[in-house]
Amino acid sequence: xxxxxxxxxxxxxxxxxxxxxxxxxxxxxxxxxxxxxxxxxxxxxxxxxxxxxxxxxxxxxxxxxxxxxxxxxxxxxxxxxxxxxxxxxxxxxxxxxxxxxxxxxxxxxxxxxxxxxxxxxxxxxxxxxxxxxxxx
Numbered sequence: 001x002x003x004x005x006x007x008x009x010x011x012x013x014x015x016x017x018x019x020x021x022x023x024x025x026x027x028x029x030x031x032x033x034x035x036x037x038x039x040x041x042x043x044x045x046x047x048x049x050x051x052x053x054x055x056x057x058x059x060x061x062x063x064x065x066x067x068x069x070x071x072x073x074x075x076x077x078x079x080x081x082x083x084x085x086x087x088x089x090x091x092x093x094x095x096x097x098x099x100x101x102x103x104x105x106x107x108x109x110x111x112x113x114x115x116x117x118x119x120x121x122x123x124x125x126x127x128x129x130x131x132x133x134x135x136x
Contacts (some may be wrong), residue, residue: 003078009035009046009069010060010087011133017094017111018133021055024105030124031110033080036102038110044083055106057096060087066136069128082097084132 010033012019020031036046036051045062052060063086070081097106112120118130 001077005078005080006038007035007080007082008038008044008051008080009033009084010048010052010062011066011084011127012052012060012089013089014089014111017113018117020110020112020117020125021106022108022110024107028123029107032124033082033084033129035084036079045085046087048087054100054102055097055104057099058089058093060089062087067132069126069132071124071126082129084129086136 009021012034019034021034022029022031034052034055035048036055038047039050042050048062049059052058052075065084066084068081068083070079095109100106112122114133114136117125117133
């Protein structure tokens with residue numbers, strides 16, 4: 001049965017570039033923002049801090065809410081609604097995928113400008129996310 005999942009995402013900005021993660025899902029590489037499901041009892045901010053810490057092994061500073069975007073996972077038959085916050089990393093940081101307890105295969109990351117995010121084809125980046133970024 002199809003589900004709707006409440007999710008949070010971090011639009012991390014550093015030196016005027018945004019962080020995109022590359023994840024292998026069902027033998028296909030897709031791009032996404034760091035984040036994940038909100039667990040029962042968590043605030044969106046608590047969930048976001050936990051998810052980014054798990055995925056990247058950094059603690060982000062959470063700024064303003066920048067909006068909501070969504071995508072459909074046809075393989076899992078669900079829709080994911082992503083409440084997104086503008087975030088910044090600490091002054092010194094190093095992204096590390098090796099501490100992630102989830103069954104996710106992170107295969108890379110890339111820092112991109114707003115223009116690159118809006119105009120280049122990043123498989124998995126939806127028009128609804130691009131619209132949100134365009135309005136920043």
